Amino acid sequence: MTIAFLLTTLVVVVTPGAGVLFTVSAGLTGGRRAALVAALGGTLGTVPHLAAAVTGLAALLHSSALAFDLVKYLGVGYLLWLAFATLRDRGAITVEDTAPARPARRIIASAVVTNLLNPKLTIFFVAFLPQFVHPDAPGALGRMLGLGAVFTATTLVVFVGYGLGAAAVRRQVLDRPRVADWLRRCFAGSFLALGLLLARAEA
Structure with missing residues (x-):
């Protein structure tokens, strides 16, 4: 592992995307517990992409336009649904102390799906890991798994x-209801923008 790998990883992860957006939304609506659960779910959503890259499934997505488009449009549809649901539900961004806590399993499931339905993560692993581990090098599988971890x-x-x-x-x-309404619209717009960006992605 090199400094270049760590810096590249940090830049990629810190750049806000659907996973970050979902986690921030969970933190605002449900507090620390919801934020931690959403962070765990979003992280779990990256594991299948790493597994796909290591086992060669990513090569299929990269070479097959049909497979890539299928996963891509599932992701686009989910992000657009999130945008619509957030905009429609005026309680989507609420921080009332008396509001019932959202079940952890639902938060995790939504967070996992948010990152899972993003084929660009798999393609990223395909383009990213070989820069630091040559696939034909001895022990390449172990090193790729280590860097993926x-x-x-x-x-x-x-x-x-x-x-x-x-x-x-x-x-x-909580003390500024107008801020909550503004955030609701911002989250809806952000999900919409991410969906449109994903729709334009090329394999």
Whole structure:
């Protein structure tokens, strides 16, 4: 593992995407517990992409336009659904102390799906890992798994940071109902924008 790998990983993970957006939303609506659960779910959503890259499934997505488009449009549809649901539900961004806590399994499932239905993560692993581990080198599989584990751990740490940061300002949002309404629209717009960007992605 090199400094270049760590820096590249950090830049990729810190850059806000659907997983970060979902975790921040969870932190604002449900507090620290929801933020931590969402961060865990979002991180778990990266594991299948790593497994796909290591086992060669990513090569299929990269070479087959049909397979890539199928996964891509499933992801686009899910992000657009999140945008619509967030905009429609005026309670989507609420921080009422008396509101019932969202079940952890539902948060994890939504977070996993958010990152799972993003074929660009798999393609990223295909383009990213070979820069640091040649596939034909001795012990390449073990090294790729090790670097993938570092990427996953970094994802968890960054997601937790985003989520806890959002949970920390939860009270300020609670005291300003207009801020909550503005955030609801921003989240809906962000999910919509991410969906449109994903729709334009090429294998």
